[in-house]
Amino acid sequence: MDSYVDGHGYLAACTAGLPTHGTLAAMRADLDEWGRGASDPARYGALVEEGRARFATLVGVPADRVATGSQTSAMTAVVAAALPDGAEVVVPDGDFSSIVFPFLAQAHRGIRVRSVPLATLSTALTSDAALVAWSAVQSATGEVVDSAAVVAAARAVGARTLCDLTQAAGVLPVAAAPFDVTVTHAYKWLCAPRGVAFMTMSDDALGWLRPVQAGWYAGADVWSSCYGPDMRLADDARRFDVSPAWQAWPGAVAALRHVGSLDMASVWRHGAGLADRLADALGAVRQSQAVMTVPDPSGAGLAALTAAGITASGRAGRLRLAFHHWNDDSDVDAVARVLAR
Known part of the structure; x- marks a missing residue:
């Protein structure tokens, strides 16, 4: 069974996780292949699909509701771009900027960001709220949010939900299904290399989000989507995929294999x-x-x-x-x- 490298004296998984021996071996083997000119894009593609499936299992959703990328802020920006002009977004005071700044950047079309104390998040929502966005575990304090209460409050007023699982997945049991959208970078508690992130979306979210970052990797058939002008996107969450950072994926999949073996x-x-x-x-x-x-x-x-x-x-x-x-x-x-x- 795989195991982590010696982590005595390392208390910073909330900043960046440590690799397993299997993760290091996979990345070194990939570097050796690259050095020999033997890198295989199809093999990377297979790793992306395995990583997608393993993350889906970890958070309890079907793999066809998981998109892959490299940064949570870019995924959050997709949600921000889908909001109607003038929409209100509610966030907790002091939450991580990757789920706050993309909405602030939409101020030119009237998007309003209202920041409230974390303790009042589930009681501060009104019918004006189009979306509530928060981290399941707060980055600055490690506090675990009562996300079920936030979801219930959002449903009561007709607001949609975006939850960042970056500080939760890999250390805390999490389920993505209750949320409209989740975003997760895998380099913290999941202990993957930087450059691998996941976005989950409900059936409803799949309908109202728009793949504004669509490229060749969002195509129904990736290798037939390298050139325009015809665009035939995947009909599931893959339409929100962005081209993978290839060298990060061998290590990420090894990390997810190990995490999947843990309770x-x-x-x-x-x-x-x-x-x-x-x-x-x-x-x-x-x-x-x-x-x-x-x-x-x-x-x-x-x-x-x-x-x-x-x-x-x-x-x-x-x-x-x-x-x-x-x-x-x-x-x-x-x-x-x-x-x-």
Whole structure:
């Protein structure tokens, strides 16, 4: 069975995951093929389809409702472009810019972005809202949003939903089906190389979204779609595919194969349990989430950990400590020793 590289002292899966040995082997083999001039576009295409299917299984939707790409912001931009002029979009204060900026960039046609406190997201929606967009797990704090409550509130007022699963997929059990659209970059908790992202869409969303980024890879038959002017797009989510970053896909598929062998509930219990143990050691309040954050406005805490050889991250004036599959009690003890000083 595949396994992650040694991740002791690495508490930054919320920034970028670590590879498995299988991921590294797949990427090295691909580089060797490239070096020999033996790269095969058809093989990359097969990997994209395997990756699509494996991600679909992970989030519980059919593969024909999954589009592939390389960036969540570009996928969010597709949603933003589909909104009618003057539409209101509701987002939580301080959510990640990839699901906020694409809507702000539509201000020229009257798109209005209303930012509300996260705690009030499910109660702040009115009939004026066309869409509510949020991250299932908040990037800056690791907080897990009550997404079911947000979906219910959106349905009650006729708003559509866009949920970013980037900080959730791979560590927390997630289901994409309740949302109109989800976007996920795979380089964090899914531990894939950067350059592989997924977008899921409901049957309804498949009807109102427009493939404004359509290229050859969105064609009904990819290899017959390399030249215009005739355009025959796929009739499922593949019409929203963009040309894949080939070299990222061998490693991404190896990562998804491994993630598919894990029980996500157990992965979450493991990570959240370590974070709570650290909270106890520091005399802090348990947050019961895989990312523990503590105030660090000066960055002194992060600097001390870095000096001790521990990799963490800082966001929005807080120290972020992410516990994933490779971490154990020794990481908790090491961080506690440094921060106690």
